[in-house]
Amino acid sequence: MSGIQIIDHKCIGCGACVEVCPYDAIDLEDKLASINDKCTICGACIESCPFDAIILSKETFGAAKIEDYSGICVYAEHREGVMSSVVKEIIGVSRKLKEALDKPIYAILLGDKVKPLAEELLEYGVDEVWMREDPGLGDFAEDVLAEVLADVLREMKPEIFLGGGTIMGRSLLPRVAVKLKTGLTADCTELNIDDETKLLRQTRPAFGGNIMATILTKMHRPQMATVRHKVMKEAEKVADPTGKIINLDHINVPEPQIEVLEFVKEETETVNLAEADFIVSAGRGIQDPKNIGLVAKLAKAVDGALGASRAVVDAGWIPYSHQVGQTGKTVNPTIYIACGISGAIQHLAGMKSSDIIIAINRDQDAPIFDVADYGIVGDLFEVIPEMLKQIGE
Ligand SMILES: Cc1cc2nc3c(=O)[nH]c(=O)nc-3n(C[C@H](O)[C@H](O)[C@H](O)COP(=O)(O)OP(=O)(O)OC[C@H]3O[C@@H](n4cnc5c(N)ncnc54)[C@H](O)[C@@H]3O)c2cc1C
Ligand code: SF4
Ligand code: SF4
Structure with missing residues (x-):
């Protein structure tokens, strides 16, 4: 039963609560509001009633207040x-x-x-x-x-x-x-x-x-x-x-319903993105999973961690533990290099607080350049080998 209740004798059927309810959970019939089973007990309607006709029933909290x-x-x-x-x-x-x-x-x-x-x-x-x-x-x-x-x-x-x-x-x-x-x-x-x-x-x-x-x-x-x-x-x-x-020794520890057979540590998990000081990330611009190696090489050359956009993770080219962004990890390294990443808002949400952002993208209008401190407009298959060469030197 819903914890939200209408006090019938106070309700005049003005409809103010119906407008406010985001879940279409209030019906109005014969100038009387009633709560239906779509109610999520969000509470939005309580304050909307000018006649204090909506209350939250006490059972919701059990004995506690x-x-x-x-x-x-x-x-x-x-x-x-x-x-x-x-x-x-x-x-x-x-x-x-x-x-x-x-x-x-x-x-x-x-x-x-x-x-x-x-x-x-x-x-x-x-x-x-x-x-x-x-x-x-x-x-x-x-x-x-x-x-x-x-x-x-x-x-x-x-x-x-x-x-x-x-x-x-x-x-x-x-x-x-x-x-x-x-x-x-x-x-x-x-x-x-x-x-x-x-x-x-x-x-x-x-x-x-x-x-x-x-x-x-x-x-x-x-x-x-x-x-x-x-x-x-x-x-x-x-x-x-x-x-x-x-x-709290008296608190009962129940028998598990889940049996943990083995804990398999993902090899790449040893690279802790969230703690890394230098991150090089791969986006869909790498075009093929075999090209992850090139970006990984750059990450290794600067002693950094390997990140990725969700596009690359969703394609199955790299495990989820590398994903940077809204639904991945939030990172704030000293230097973040985005290789072939367009700069979607969900990616930026995870990396825009990096101290220095370097972007490599062949599209000069890519939104990643709006947040980049240094932008390299060019083909990553030419730019990264050149960077590796110069780092080597
Ligand atoms: C609810 C929600 C949550 C999301 N969470 C995340 C998240 O956590 N992290 C995340 O990253 N995304 C997330 N996304 C997805 C996000 O919207 C983008 O789709 C994604 O970030 C795009 O990845 P990308 O930049 O690698 O690919 P694309 O947008 O396809 O960009 C590829 C870029 O590579 C460039 N490029 C292509 N070839 C080359 C080349 N040879 N040299 C140089 N540049 C090249 C292109 O110009 C392009 O800009 C989320 C989306 C939603 C809806
Ligand atoms: S508590 Fe929330 S969902 Fe339930 S009737 Fe009120 S506004 Fe609608
Ligand atoms: S706002 Fe109050 S008085 Fe108006 S319909 Fe809803 S419960 Fe009734």
Whole structure:
């Protein structure tokens, strides 16, 4: 049943809510509004009613109330004993949120023998680390992690829960959001607190990066978001860490429904695009998969990483882990060389904050030249060998 209800005796059938509903979920008959099953409980209609005839029924939150939730919580993603660098970025932005809200920063740390990571989190200014250690949390068993995360959040009730927009975060946090029946804004590039309502303003590119959308989670808790890697500044260590570790040993770790048979590391994954200082990327202009080698050679010559546009990834010429852009990785190297890339807005979204952009394209009107610091108009099959020759010399 929908959590949105119409109070019949207050409704005069003015139709204002029908206009506002983006899902065509309000019917108007005999001067009385009613909610149909297309309702997503987005809440847009509530404020539109001048007669306070629309309410959100309490069952939506179960026994908990919004006021029961407090503080900012970070998911401490890690792999093979190393904290993901996005966690420090999330702590960095959480420290700004903390100033605006005057509430503590918590971190949830799940895994097997992860105490050293808990101590590392405290060094970055986390007030409390909620830790659950168990061998069953050692492998990346998404179903188990999602269940345990949801249980911790139900019990500890932070008002904000943030994770990395990484491969793991993108897969795990939506599962948690569904379990908690709350919203999730994926891949945020900016987070701040609304002065008036104290709600989390979750900003991310929308409509192919043409506009920035700011999303509020008004009626559900926690307010959940994933943070795009490499966009926010990493937190610095604090001089005098005062936080503490709370063991949550009573939280049940269920049996996994997914069996991880083997973890096969993609060979090219060793090239960490997000951390690279020098990136050379291939676009559809390379014309044939065999020509990836030429671009890779240039990347190697400058000791850089090999990136690619989505066109090249979609064609199956190179694995997804190399993709730069809105649906790939966000990078900000010192130097980015785009070889045969047109400069679509979705590609630019992932690389335009590079310090120096060099573009090689035979079309002088290609949009990549609008963001390039140095543009080489020419055939990449002539330009790259010449560059290699000069680098060699
Ligand atoms: C929702 C959505 C998400 C997307 N996410 C991404 C993303 O994350 N990353 C991404 O890259 N794209 C993304 N795209 C796709 C994007 O819109 C473009 O289609 C894509 O970036 C084009 O790739 P390209 O520049 O390699 O190919 P093209 O646009 O085909 O450009 C090829 C370029 O090579 C040049 N060229 C050809 N031959 C030569 C030569 N011999 N020498 C020099 N230059 C040459 C041409 O002049 C041309 O400019 C997304 C699209 C959508 C709708
Ligand atoms: S809550 Fe949203 S989807 Fe449901 S009726 Fe109101 S505006 Fe429409
Ligand atoms: S806006 Fe209020 S009064 Fe008007 S139709 Fe909707 S519920 Fe009824």
